[in-house]
Amino acid sequence: MTLKKSRNLKLLIFCAFLIGALGLLYIMRNANFSSKNNRTEFSMNADRLITSYLTNEKKADSLYTNKRLEVSGILKEVNFINNRKTIILKTQRASTTIICDLNATALETVKKLKREQYITVIGTCKGFLKDVILLNCNIKLNE
Amino acid sequence: MNKLFLFALFSAVIVRFSTEQPKYIARQGQVSFFSYTSVENIEAKNNQVLSLLDFEKGEIAVSMLMPAFVFEKDLMHAHFNESYIESDLYPKANFKGQFIDLNTLAIEEKKALLVKGILQIRGISKEKEIKVFLTKTKEGYLLSGEFNILVKDFEIKIPPILASNIAKTVSVKMNFQYLPYEEKNN
Numbered sequence: 001m002t003l004k005k006s007r008n009l010k011l012l013i014f015c016a017f018l019i020g021a022l023g024l025l026y027i028m029r030n031a032n033f034s035s036k037n038n039r040t041e042f043s044m045n046a047d048r049l050i051t052s053y054l055t056n057e058k059k060a061d062s063l064y065t066n067k068r069l070e071v072s073g074i075l076k077e078v079n080f081i082n083n084r085k086t087i088i089l090k091t092q093r094a095s096t097t098i099i100c101d102l103n104a105t106a107l108e109t110v111k112k113l114k115r116e117q118y119i120t121v122i123g124t125c126k127g128f129l130k131d132v133i134l135l136n137c138n139i140k141l142n143e
Numbered sequence: 144m145n146k147l148f149l150f151a152l153f154s155a156v157i158v159r160f161s162t163e164q165p166k167y168i169a170r171q172g173q174v175s176f177f178s179y180t181s182v183e184n185i186e187a188k189n190n191q192v193l194s195l196l197d198f199e200k201g202e203i204a205v206s207m208l209m210p211a212f213v214f215e216k217d218l219m220h221a222h223f224n225e226s227y228i229e230s231d232l233y234p235k236a237n238f239k240g241q242f243i244d245l246n247t248l249a250i251e252e253k254k255a256l257l258v259k260g261i262l263q264i265r266g267i268s269k270e271k272e273i274k275v276f277l278t279k280t281k282e283g284y285l286l287s288g289e290f291n292i293l294v295k296d297f298e299i300k301i302p303p304i305l306a307s308n309i310a311k312t313v314s315v316k317m318n319f320q321y322l323p324y325e326e327k328n329n
Contacts, residue, residue: 061234066210081171081320082190099170099191126211127234129193131170133211 046073053128064125072120100137109139165199167321178310187212205238283321
């Protein structure tokens with residue numbers, strides 16, 4: 001009976017340890033994902049990014065394509081085209097904007113946004129068509 | 144009475160002609176491609192494709208960023224951009240075409256149309272005829288279409304070890320939601 005109790009206790013301790021280890025692994029993995037997604041190589045406002053592309057697209061591409069950029073600007077709209085939550089940042093040129101395709105972690109924050117709000121997004125730059133395209137974007141609300 | 148009716152009908156057509164917006168833009172068009180083989184299926188989507196419709200000239204133009212295709216696996220994305228498409232060298236793919244027998248006045252419900260044009264991928268241009276469906280919406284137009292491309296047409300080199308993973312013919316789908324385009328403001 002005592003032997004059985006001892007075995008059960010050991011099993012319980014092992015299970016608790018296993019659950020704890022898995023939990024820790026999950027937290028560390030999420031923290032790593034989050035910090036990796038928030039690490040940026042360039043920080044600028046929307047106008048400066050657009051001006052870089054309009055001045056010299058090739059040079060801007062070599063600097064920014066596939067890099068994580070932190071871009072600040074005024075929110076023009078939030079849309080759900082192609083079943084993707086996307087935010088559009090205004091620039092001084094009405095014809096060009098910053099299109100930011102949001103990642104899953106930003107979906108809650110986007111609900112708090114209002115039009116004309118000054119916000120910062122962190123996303124991977126993919127280049128320029130008529131607008132600069134940022135994918136896998138997070139939102140940083142400015143105080 | 145008949146004359147009055149004809150006059151009203153004629154006026155309505157004239158008004159319709161004069162108010163018809165000649166140009167439309169889609170900034171978040173979707174282009175996806177599918178490669179089906181017995182080894183694996185590969186699918187990628189690009190949700191930020193730019194397209195312009197010019198009804199005056201009967202033209203359509205499409206431009207997309209190759210690195211903006213999203214894959215299920217990171218490795219697929221890396222192979223596509225680094226080895227196959229070489230998106231550092233050729234970051235964009237373009238299509239410019241002409242509608243055959245386009246009459247915007249007749250487009251109310253979904254209408255099948257043919258577009259003939261040039262598709263450019265990796266700097267290589269190929270003639271392409273694409274069947275598309277155009278529908279008038281409250282704000283603009285919807286366009287959808289599907290076509291196939293041959294991998295060898297664009298000199299995409301696939302290593303022999305991966306040849307069985309990638310289809311020789313890739314199926315491409317597109318969907319665009321167009322809004323009126325005014326060059327001054329857009």
